[in-house]
Amino acid sequence: MQNQAKNKKTAESTFYNHPIWFYIRHNPRPFVLGMTFLIITNSLDAVYPLVMKTAIDQIEGLVPMTEITRTCLIFLAIMSSLALTRYSWRTYFGKFHTYAAEHIRQKLFNHLTSLGPNFFHKNQVGELMSLLTNDVQSFRQAVGPALLVLADGFIIILVVLPIMISLNWSWTWKTLIFLPMVPLLIWKVMGLINKNYKIQQEKFSELTSLVQETIGGIRVIKGFSQEDHRTAVFNKISASFEHACNKVAKVDSLFMPVMEFGVTSGSVILLFIAKEDLYTGAVTIGTFVAFHRYIQKMVWPMTALGMGFSNFQKGYASFERIKKVLLTESDIYDVGTTVISKFETLEFRNVSFKYKNCEVYALKDISFKLRAGESLGIMGPVGSGKTTLVNLLTRLYPLEEGQILVNGIPIENITLDCLRSLFLLIPQEAFLFSESLKDNVTFGLSEPAHLDTVLRMADVVDLTDEINALPLKFDSQLGERGVNLSGGQKQRLTIARGLIMQTPVLILDDSLSAVDTRTEKAIENELAKTTATFSRIIVAHRLSSLKTVDHLLILKDGHKEAWGTYEEVLQSSPTFQKIIHFQGTETHSEQ
Numbered sequence: 001m002q003n004q005a006k007n008k009k010t011a012e013s014t015f016y017n018h019p020i021w022f023y024i025r026h027n028p029r030p031f032v033l034g035m036t037f038l039i040i041t042n043s044l045d046a047v048y049p050l051v052m053k054t055a056i057d058q059i060e061g062l063v064p065m066t067e068i069t070r071t072c073l074i075f076l077a078i079m080s081s082l083a084l085t086r087y088s089w090r091t092y093f094g095k096f097h098t099y100a101a102e103h104i105r106q107k108l109f110n111h112l113t114s115l116g117p118n119f120f121h122k123n124q125v126g127e128l129m130s131l132l133t134n135d136v137q138s139f140r141q142a143v144g145p146a147l148l149v150l151a152d153g154f155i156i157i158l159v160v161l162p163i164m165i166s167l168n169w170s171w172t173w174k175t176l177i178f179l180p181m182v183p184l185l186i187w188k189v190m191g192l193i194n195k196n197y198k199i200q201q202e203k204f205s206e207l208t209s210l211v212q213e214t215i216g217g218i219r220v221i222k223g224f225s226q227e228d229h230r231t232a233v234f235n236k237i238s239a240s241f242e243h244a245c246n247k248v249a250k251v252d253s254l255f256m257p258v259m260e261f262g263v264t265s266g267s268v269i270l271l272f273i274a275k276e277d278l279y280t281g282a283v284t285i286g287t288f289v290a291f292h293r294y295i296q297k298m299v300w301p302m303t304a305l306g307m308g309f310s311n312f313q314k315g316y317a318s319f320e321r322i323k324k325v326l327l328t329e330s331d332i333y334d335v336g337t338t339v340i341s342k343f344e345t346l347e348f349r350n351v352s353f354k355y356k357n358c359e360v361y362a363l364k365d366i367s368f369k370l371r372a373g374e375s376l377g378i379m380g381p382v383g384s385g386k387t388t389l390v391n392l393l394t395r396l397y398p399l400e401e402g403q404i405l406v407n408g409i410p411i412e413n414i415t416l417d418c419l420r421s422l423f424l425l426i427p428q429e430a431f432l433f434s435e436s437l438k439d440n441v442t443f444g445l446s447e448p449a450h451l452d453t454v455l456r457m458a459d460v461v462d463l464t465d466e467i468n469a470l471p472l473k474f475d476s477q478l479g480e481r482g483v484n485l486s487g488g489q490k491q492r493l494t495i496a497r498g499l500i501m502q503t504p505v506l507i508l509d510d511s512l513s514a515v516d517t518r519t520e521k522a523i524e525n526e527l528a529k530t531t532a533t534f535s536r537i538i539v540a541h542r543l544s545s546l547k548t549v550d551h552l553l554i555l556k557d558g559h560k561e562a563w564g565t566y567e568e569v570l571q572s573s574p575t576f577q578k579i580i581h582f583q584g585t586e587t588h589s590e591q
Contacts, residue, residue, distance in 0.1 A: 023100040034093030041085040046159040049290040056286035097144025126209025135318035142315020153304030175266040192251045200244040266295040334416045343504035346370040351402035362388045377546035380555035424503040426511045430490035438474040461492035462519040507537045
């Protein structure tokens with residue numbers, strides 16, 4: 001066990017400090033095969049100009065056709081093998097860096113799902129989307145193409161340079177004298193590209209966040225007639241993004257001219273220095289042609305050095321941003337080992353809580369106890385701590401002061417999976433996924449529910465007629481966040497999603513605010529069927545939602561103002577008395 005923990009710690013350290021070596025160790029086969037075929041490819045690529053030299057010299061020397069044919073067949077075999085090996089290294093190396101991107105993307109996504117709301121309050125959605133897409137892609141470029149071009153460049157130098165020297169040492173150093181300038185120029189160009197690319201990415205994240213926010217809040221925008229203003233803001237940011245893209249393109253356009261400088265300078269020098277040797281017959285035309293081809297081949301390694309190191313820099317900058325998120329620890333530690341099979345009691349014992357960077361307590365010294373089968377209603381003014389209380393119960397935020405006990409066990413000692421299978425929270429905001437209606441209703445189930453069960457839940461929340469009116473009924477696809485449903489429909493659908501789970505404790509955080517009294521009554525009847533074995537906690541502003549609860553908890557400014565039955569709270573809570581006064585005496589008389 002200790003060895004496993006040590007190996008895991010070593011692997012994590014390697015991943016964060018030497019990510020490329022980490023992926024080579026964990027996925028060696030495609031990397032080794034890719035490199036092997038790359039070496040073979042570059043070797044064959046370096047040989048074929050020599051075969052061309054031989055063929056040209058044979059033609060010039062008027063050798064028999066059989067010898068020329070033999071040389072042509074050798075050339076054909078080399079080029080065919082070259083095509084095969086080039087395909088192989090691209091395939092295997094593609095598998096290597098695609099695996100790396102998939103691994104880090106999954107690692108990042110899994111980590112994001114483990115973080116609490118505090119993290120997402122501090123980070124914009126657009127930035128996180130950019131991290132999962134653009135930064136992962138940038139890292140893939142570093143671990144894949146950037147590493148590849150560097151290896152390719154070094155191999156070509158090691159193979160081609162000795163051949164050039166063997167053909168003509170004098171030609172070699174004279175024609176390559178300007179090539180060392182190429183990587184320096186490429187490095188400079190790539191540095192400018194990366195600098196402007198970073199600005200482009202920031203503008204892209206800003207644009208993505210604005211679009212996401214605009215689409216999500218389109219009803220508010222239309223309600224306040226702010227389409228023109230929002231469009232003006234979008235056009236301004238879009239124009240800024242366009243300007244950033246143009247700057248990247250402008251600098252990027254220098255790339256090919258810099259590359260061609262190396263070929264052009266070497267070719268011009270060769271024409272001047274080779275003429276005397278050609279005139280005197282010291283070298284053959286075939287040697288001249290082959291040597292010119294090698295000059296062209298030597299330009300790529302020089303370019304690869306500048307481009308590869310620059311892409312490495314860019315990819316590692318992206319990895320540092322990814323690493324920063326991966327090293328962000330969740331404020332909710334799942335270190336509990338206890339699994340509870342049956343809910344018996346829930347107790348808050350002197351619970352106090354305040355949000356980060358906030359001096360005022362959201363909850364202060366809250367204590368109460370709820371037994372299995374009992375129901376609890378929570379009321380209070382806006383900002384009194386109602387939602388904070390249920391969020392602490394489901395461990396969306398860390399508990400700092402006091403204790404929350406389930407069956408007498410602190411919730412920190414219970415596994416998160418177990419805790420959240422005991423307490424199911426239906427939040428205020430109705431969130432639906434871009435899936436079918438049936439998939440949204442059965443979202444939390446580990447196994448597919450029978451259609452009859454789904455139909456019954458839809459009937460309880462009064463959605464049956466509305467669903468049947470759709471062309472595909474329960475198979476109808478929802479838009480993003482359920483955009484093709486009304487607010488009331490979305491809220492009722494999320495309630496059905498909670499009811500079908502049959503959890504020991506169902507928490508409704510103001511989830512009945514958008515349903516009418518008839519539907520509310522049907523939901524109460526459904527909940528009443530299971531009160532013998534199941535409990536419910538209802539956070540509400542409407543008295544009608546709390547008519548049948550066993551206990552009422554009244555909160556004010558984070559403090560417990562009253563606890564007890566309806567009549568007990570009515571006698572002791574000024575806040576509850578005001579609620580009854582403002583909502584009318586009719587509700588009171590029904591009690």
